[in-house]
Amino acid sequence: MNCHEAAARVYEYLDRELTPEVALEIERHLEACPACYDHFEFQRAFLELLARRGAAIRAPEELRRRVEELLHKDQARRNTAE
């Protein structure tokens, strides 16, 4: 699993929509990749915040998409800096 695949499946992982095999692959990647781990932690905190607010368990698609875009930009920026 590469960074692109891991990032693409973070939401599915958090929603527990993946098979155990794929979930395990993501966990392995997160352990080995600090950039993806940060990404994952951010998403998890973000979803927890929404859940705690009670108004919406899931972010509206538009908001999700914008957050994803920001994270990808941030990740790309960090990758070039290294």
Ligand SMILES: [Zn+2]
């Ligand atoms: Zn990665």
